[in-house]
Amino acid sequence: MIIKIRRDSETLEEFEVLLEDNTLLEVLEHIKSTKDATLSYDHSCRSGVCGSCAVRVNSKEELACEYKLKDGDIVEPLKNIKIIRDLVVDNDDAQRFNQKSNAWLESYIKTDVSKEDEKQNELQSDCILCTSCYSACPVYEVNKEFLGPFALTRVWKYVADKREDDIKQKIELIQNNGIWDCTLCGECTIACPQGISPKDDIMMLRSKSGVKGYMDPNFSTMSFGGFDPNGGF
Amino acid sequence: MLDVLVVGSGAAGLRAGLSAKNSVSSVLIASKQFPTRSQTCMAQGGINAALSHSGEDSVEQHFKDTIKAGNDLANEDAVKKLTSNAKEAIEYLESIGVCFSRDENSKIAQRKLGGAYASRACYAQDFTGLKILHTLYDECNKQNIEFKNDYFLLDLLVENNRCFGAIFLDKKTGKVEEIKAKSVILATGGYSKIYGKYSTNSSSATGDALAIAYSNGAKLSDMEFVQFHPTALKNSSILISESARGSGGYLVNSKGERFTDELAPRDIVSRAIDDEIKKGEDIFLDIRHLGEEFIDEELPQERKLAKLYEKIDPVSELIPIKPSAHYTMGGLEVDENSMSSIEALFGVGECANHKVHGANRLGGNSLLELIVFGKEVGENACSFAKNSNLFDAQNVKENILQTIKTYTNEVDFYKEKEALAELFYKNVGISRDESSLNVVLLEISKMKENLPFMGVKDKSEVYNTNLIEFLEFMNILKLSELIVSSALKRKESRGAHFRSDYLSRDDINFQTHSIASLKGNSLNVEFKK
Numbered sequence: 001m002i003i004k005i006r007r008d009s010e011t012l013e014e015f016e017v018l019l020e021d022n023t024l025l026e027v028l029e030h031i032k033s034t035k036d037a038t039l040s041y042d043h044s045c046r047s048g049v050c051g052s053c054a055v056r057v058n059s060k061e062e063l064a065c066e067y068k069l070k071d072g073d074i075v076e077p078l079k080n081i082k083i084i085r086d087l088v089v090d091n092d093d094a095q096r097f098n099q100k101s102n103a104w105l106e107s108y109i110k111t112d113v114s115k116e117d118e119k120q121n122e123l124q125s126d127c128i129l130c131t132s133c134y135s136a137c138p139v140y141e142v143n144k145e146f147l148g149p150f151a152l153t154r155v156w157k158y159v160a161d162k163r164e165d166d167i168k169q170k171i172e173l174i175q176n177n178g179i180w181d182c183t184l185c186g187e188c189t190i191a192c193p194q195g196i197s198p199k200d201d202i203m204m205l206r207s208k209s210g211v212k213g214y215m216d217p218n219f220s221t222m223s224f225g226g227f228d229p230n231g232g233f
Numbered sequence: 234m235l236d237v238l239v240v241g242s243g244a245a246g247l248r249a250g251l252s253a254k255n256s257v258s259s260v261l262i263a264s265k266q267f268p269t270r271s272q273t274c275m276a277q278g279g280i281n282a283a284l285s286h287s288g289e290d291s292v293e294q295h296f297k298d299t300i301k302a303g304n305d306l307a308n309e310d311a312v313k314k315l316t317s318n319a320k321e322a323i324e325y326l327e328s329i330g331v332c333f334s335r336d337e338n339s340k341i342a343q344r345k346l347g348g349a350y351a352s353r354a355c356y357a358q359d360f361t362g363l364k365i366l367h368t369l370y371d372e373c374n375k376q377n378i379e380f381k382n383d384y385f386l387l388d389l390l391v392e393n394n395r396c397f398g399a400i401f402l403d404k405k406t407g408k409v410e411e412i413k414a415k416s417v418i419l420a421t422g423g424y425s426k427i428y429g430k431y432s433t434n435s436s437s438a439t440g441d442a443l444a445i446a447y448s449n450g451a452k453l454s455d456m457e458f459v460q461f462h463p464t465a466l467k468n469s470s471i472l473i474s475e476s477a478r479g480s481g482g483y484l485v486n487s488k489g490e491r492f493t494d495e496l497a498p499r500d501i502v503s504r505a506i507d508d509e510i511k512k513g514e515d516i517f518l519d520i521r522h523l524g525e526e527f528i529d530e531e532l533p534q535e536r537k538l539a540k541l542y543e544k545i546d547p548v549s550e551l552i553p554i555k556p557s558a559h560y561t562m563g564g565l566e567v568d569e570n571s572m573s574s575i576e577a578l579f580g581v582g583e584c585a586n587h588k589v590h591g592a593n594r595l596g597g598n599s600l601l602e603l604i605v606f607g608k609e610v611g612e613n614a615c616s617f618a619k620n621s622n623l624f625d626a627q628n629v630k631e632n633i634l635q636t637i638k639t640y641t642n643e644v645d646f647y648k649e650k651e652a653l654a655e656l657f658y659k660n661v662g663i664s665r666d667e668s669s670l671n672v673v674l675l676e677i678s679k680m681k682e683n684l685p686f687m688g689v690k691d692k693s694e695v696y697n698t699n700l701i702e703f704l705e706f707m708n709i710l711k712l713s714e715l716i717v718s719s720a721l722k723r724k725e726s727r728g729a730h731f732r733s734d735y736l737s738r739d740d741i742n743f744q745t746h747s748i749a750s751l752k753g754n755s756l757n758v759e760f761k762k
Binding site: 023032033034037038040041042043044045046047048049050051052066068084085088090091092094095098099102103104105106108110112113114115117118121122125126127128129154157158161163164 | 266267269270271272274275327328329330332333334335336337339340357358360363364367368371372374375377380382405435436437469471472534537538541645647689690691693695696697698699
């Protein structure tokens with residue numbers, strides 16, 4: 001079986017391996033310990049919960065520990081993120097965006113949480129911060145200040161939480177370079193290995209923002225014909 | 234100079250950092266990985282607290298169960314602290330927003346795990362550790378805690394038995410950095426990965442700080458006690474949570490016969506499985522009768538992993554399993570303030586031995602330990618820092634990276650690492666005896682002699698995982714000698730330590746903790762008086 005690995009922007013390096021029916025991570029470990037000790041990639045739990053081994057296979061985001069390798073597969077690092085070496089990327093932006101958007105419980109109110117309440121953000125709390133959604137996001141690709149999919153999902157997780165007493169600041173912080181910049185293309189939803197849909201969460205945040213009196217800034221600058229006192233400007 | 238340096242960013246490290254920060258100190262958390270990659274994210278089953286949400290329970294019963302499962306080796310005062318602070322620990326996690334599963338009465342849902350008298354484990358599907366870890370991480374961001382990610386611990390700064398910081402390799406740049414602090418908390422996790430592919434743990438569980446603390450003169454205790462989890466997937470050693478048995482799953486052999494009480498503590502169940510395997514049986518976990526709806530609701534991760542790694546669907550098929558190294562009860566010997574035998578050096582979590590698990594840990598007690606003792610060690614490290622005289626010394630030791638550069642690279646350390654893991658599973662596993670332990674000891678000394686002929690092929694400064702894996706192997710190798718020597722000296726069977734040549738428990742000689750430490754240049758193991 002042949003596997004091609006992008007090790008820098010110009011080169012795809014080919015490795016031949018005699019393994020069948022293995023995960024990509026197993027194959028990477030095999031290459032590193034027997035063929036090329038310099039091959040660099042991140043990994044830890046090998047069971048899809050630590051989020052460290054996300055890469056792209058044939059241009060789609062995958063966790064190396066959950067992807068079964070096929071002959072001829074092309075493996076590349078995630079997109080839209082600083083590459084440190086080979087398949088290793090810098091996760092520090094993850095922290096920056098979570099922090100920038102106040103992705104935490106601001107003010108706790110003690111209350112009973114029903115099974116139904118729990119379901120409001122159970123899925124969102126499955127996030128493993130693998131950053132696959134940023135790799136897939138076309139908005140983040142052109143705007144590096146865009147808060148991006150997982151940070152907004154995390155904000156929704158706390159906004160939707162019955163125990164959160166203060167959502168005001170969170171909603172305010174996601175108005176610029178946030179929910180309205182998303183094109184709702186849904187690439188993040190396809191990329192997520194945990195089945196989370198940041199796109200849906202962004203839509204929920206939009207409607208919550210609407211209730212709080214915020215408007216789509218694109219909407220207010222649009223001209224819809226008819227009488228316009230500003231003449232369209 | 235920092236007040237508190239935390240090494241390790243699993244739940245223990247994050248909780249310790251948050252608690253230290255709360256006492257208005259300058260705090261830094263340095264870790265070899267991004268925080269949410271830590272081992273804690275793999276904890277599935279739950280976190281114990283006698284809340285009686287699902288049937289009657291009490292702190293006393295939790296205490297009794299813990300002492301009993303630990304085969305009377307746990308420290309009663311420490312277990313009292315653990316169990317009586319459990320409710321507060323859950324309230325804390327609830328207050329920062331951990332998304333626990335809920336029951337019909339809108340309370341945190343609780344389920345039964347092995348060795349527990351009641352349904353005591355609070356959980357979040359089978360993602361309990363993941364959700365606790367991520368919520369603690371979010372809380373750290375809220376409190377503006379400083380992180381140094383991808384910092385690999387190379388050494389501790391210690392002079393006259395006083396710790397004043399640590400030395401790290403910044404994986405991203407290859408630069409070596411000294412970080413000085415008035416107190417240092419080690420929270421780097423356990424050492425189960427010595428068992429390599431026979432361990433449920435992440436590849437990072439290599440006991441780095443323990444090996445380094447030992448080399449600097451710290452005492453390590455109960456290193457021989459390694460818990461084997463009964464149900465890891467047969468091919469990959471990936472964990473299938475105890476909650477699968479707690480919810481009514483059966484263990485069956487090739488003939489389809491049940492052969493043990495599935496809800497006994499882990500040491501007993503693992504031994505029963507091991508006995509069957511030795512008879513030539515294959516062992517399976519059967520959860521088919523729990524039904525698809527239940528499995529998808531309570532054990533979604535298990536279903537996915539069984540499909541991926543064993544190519545079977547637990548809804549309609551048996552899950553092939555084997556016991557695998559899961560948790561190390563031993564660790565940094567600490568006093569009631571969580572301080573090690575080196576002044577200003579603290580320990581917490583799986584890395585430390587607070588003696589709450591004794592000879593065998595109860596499922597659901599380790600997440601609890603991280604939160605209860607994490608809070609406390611943060612406070613203790615803070616007050617130590619506040620009351621300590623400023624201690625500053627120059628580091629005079631040669632750093633290990635220079636030494637490794639002289640190694641000749643003739644022997645492949647990846648093969649040695651694998652060989653050590655095989656040897657450990659076979660000879661230092663569920664069942665041990667003197668001659669098989671001595672074989673391992675001999676192999677370890679050969680490997681140690683061979684180290685200068687191993688080394689690192691990758692010469693890059695940037696993110697050199699070949700170098701990191703070699704450093705981890707050196708740490709593993711150092712600890713392996715302590716484990717085997719402690720196991721040799723404990724001539725009895727107790728909990729996870731089962732000696733086929735000393736079948737019974739010997740309370741007169743061994744109802745106490747083994748202490749491993751460096752005397753001169755060699756290892757000394759003795760039992761605590």
